[in-house]
Amino acid sequence: MTASRTETMTLPQSQADLLPKEGITSVELGEDGHTVLTVEREHLVDVLRSLKETPGLDCDFLADICGVDYPQRDTRFDVVYHLGSLEHGHRFRVKVPVAEDDATLPSAYGIWKAADWFEREAYDMFGIRFDGHPDLKRILTHEAFHGHALRKDYVPSQRWLLTEENLMTPKWATEKRANDDHMDTQVLNLGPSHPATHGTLRTIARLDGEYITEAECEIGYLHRCFEKMCETHGWQQVIPYTDRLNYCSSMINGVGYALTVENLIGIEAPPRAQAIRVILSEFSRIMDHAVCLGANLVDLGALTNFWYFFQIREEIYGLLESCAGGRLTVSYARIGGLEHDVPLDFEEHVRSLLASIPKFINDVDKLVTTNKIFRDRTENVGTISAEDALAWGWTGPCLRASGIPYDVRKAHPYLGYDQYDFDVPIATTGDTYARYLVRMEEMRQSLHIIEQAIDTLPPGPVITDDHHVALPPKEKVYTEMESLIWHFKLIFDGIKVPPGEAYGFTEGANGELGYYIVSDGTGRPYRIKVRPPCFAIYQAFPHMLEGTLIPDAIAILGSLNIIAGELDR
Amino acid sequence: MRQPDGSSTFLTTRVETMLRWVRKNSLWPLPFGTACCAIEFMSVVSSHYDLARFGAEVVRFSPRQADLMIVAGTITDKMAPALKRIYDQMAEPKYVISMGACACTGGFYRAYHVVQGIDELIPVDVYVPGCPPTPEALMHGILKLQEMIQNGETHHDRLKNRNDDAAAIAG
């Protein structure tokens, strides 16, 4: 991460004076550029509110809420809030210590709606309660689950079996209700295995005729315990797990993770590695948008476009396979750089893709963009205003479709994104059609970035020469004693990351992908919390459904690009 | 079959063999896709790999209309009852391919919320290794299943034989 990036996030002194005086026990500057506040629980709501409402601070964006468990402390848990201001760019980390026997906090739902599911997750994983939360219950694990899985004393492999009798049905869904004309309403269950829900999402909706009057989403059907798995593996071993978060664009996840750990260690990947990361991340973004739009169109009955878009993926798979060996789950990024250099024909291959991909995009463009049926199905469907989108914690193409031009690559550049010339496309209507338009244009912008990156691809190594982090070259291991020792130490002990914490965020295909990482100096991460962009987006979905038709619900869902691997982790 | 010269040719076979031949060449898969492997499954049915070449491209999402369940992806404890229910809803003869390390064994998720292999829940005919398996590997799995159907080696056949034996002993 470049120094400039940290600077864009740090709070200027003039604004630091605006911080509330009461309730804050310490103010520090984190190495990741965040202003770290420790706050007493009694004053939490006041502090959060003044962070949001004081002019000059304007923290309108709540990125994440999570717990961290320190069993040896008196106040066993830290509840950690990450928030920031899109306008000023500064970022805060607010920490609230609470004791195990009294782990209750006031809910932040009244300040940012985004707190809704994040608080439920902290409750599910740590047993921390939030007073005033509208519906505090488990979210990722199932009804028959006992205990709180991310507490340090929970055994990682301890399973609990769920049987059909215990399946969740919301209370409201079991009640009989009549509509205004005294006709019965119906409750419809969609998923978790349903062709239009793209994997493992479940929605329960009350219908009045064809209109949805009430809805609830149940998630966690793909909760694969990513965060717990990270705590039981070494730092490098986490990378294959990150691939499987948003598996439609796995490269981006690995890069985001590597950047955050590099920040904690205080190293940087060599320029060549950075440029290759940019190229492959942008290709992954194109792939991700392609499968999102393709699937969205299939749900609307336009199957042909799916084949066009899937061909883009096949072509890019070819490139990824030649670099990393894997098509889908690439595991190519490493802490400190990349696994190995790209093949000799890389440049040629990239250029041939740059030439072939626009054709597929244009084909779909011609078939769909002005198509009357498509526009009728998507315009004014699933509209969300800029304020609402931000309040729910939306980021990425979905937020930009509502008119807010927030893109991490522009606002807090990393990997040298500030050296590339590209636009951040936005739309203003915030409907399903706008989200389609934004994604289409983003694919073209990504191609433009790749074009520049390949023109300026520097030569040199692709992994750092810091032997605390990267293995020395094989020839040296065989000829030099010191290198042999480094090799031995790294293989046996793994990377050691100095104690500390950082929140690193990058622009994932679907929005701000954040990693909050705590290290205690051992060979394994102490805590890794992922801020999945679609988690925040999807929590608004049941609210968007009220008053829409069932077929519209399918159109809206497809346009949000919910990837279960990332949603449930 | 009448030949141009007026004579007839015959093909003699057993009904059983004929049925197997028909079944193996018209598999209708139900993709139970939950995770990353499902994306590779999409590749297999898309134009580049084109599963239609092996007569198994009629993807049906309704268990009533399908006879081959391809479990592609991690199955969690929360998902398990749904998987079991959908399998039970399929009509016999039915076959199961377990695609990917997760479906086969839980993969690298030895964790508190992940089923350690779908054979905890339902019988499996073919296991396809890989994380995710390449499209070629899945196609190999399907060809393997076709071979097993032809030779009467699937779980369905075993079950049937056992029932027949039981009936013979009882009767």
Ligand code: SF4
């Ligand atoms: S086997 Fe690998 S690719 Fe397949 S679902 Fe499991 S983690 Fe994903």
